[in-house]
Amino acid sequence: MATIILFNKPFQVLSQFTDPDGRSTLADYLQLPGYKAAGRLDYDSEGLLLLTDNGQLQQQIANPRHKLWKTYLVQVEGDIDQAALDSLATGVELKDGTTLPARVRRIEAPALWPRTPPVRERKSVPDSWLELSIREGRNRQVRRMTAAVGFPTLRLVRSRIGDWSLAGLAPGEYRRETVHLAGRPAEGKTNRRHRKRR
Structure with a gap:
């Protein structure tokens, strides 16, 4: 124990x-x-x-x-499409190699606490929310993954580990x-x- x-x-x-x-x-x-x-x-x-x-x-x-799944709530810039979700799910090519397959789905904006300072809002640019789970732990991996498919991360909240x-x-x-x-x-x-x- x-x-x-x-x-x-x-x-x-x-x-x-x-x-x-x-x-x-x-x-x-x-x-x-x-x-x-x-x-x-x-x-x-x-x-x-x-x-x-x-x-x-x-x-x-x-x-x-030990490959514990780590789950993140991810706000990205832009209206993310299915092609980007499929790329995240199958593996994204980064400078340090291709990521392992991830679990990913688009979600409605979750009920979270306000961030201080808040994420800068751009009225001319939409945003999207994802639930993304990975089993790796590379440096700034989730941010690099979403950027690689064309949707930079604006806010990143880890909701679960195992x-x-x-x-x-x-x-x-x-x-x-x-x-x-x-x-x-x-x-x-x-x-x-x-x-x-x-």
Whole structure:
């Protein structure tokens, strides 16, 4: 058994506890000595970040060979078409090689919290929302994938990693779950959510 922290990382917060350049970090929201992020989420992306103080569990989550599906809600610039969706689903050619097949579908705009600062709205250019799931962890992969098919990412929110979901967590909030070391949440062991006000 181990403990995992599910944290809703706000926009423009680093997925680490210190920064020599003075940017916002996890330490502004979490006081968890010994815990480390299992994987990462870019500074300009939002949503689910997992942390644990168990090295074995951290490896099970972060190591790409375990191939946990990671699901993102993606706002892109433009009215995305089926050809672009098909390309994302089958694999996109990037500078570091072709991506693995993804799960992707167009969705209605999800009910999310307002982003601060907000995405710049261009009245002359439409936007679209996708739900995109990948099993890789290349640097800025989702953004590079959507750009490669002609639809740059405007907002990126990770909603799920494997069996763990962002549901019920506002930005800056977290909750603890007890986990079997096989990497799945233990039933009935979810604790109350927490929020640290800055």
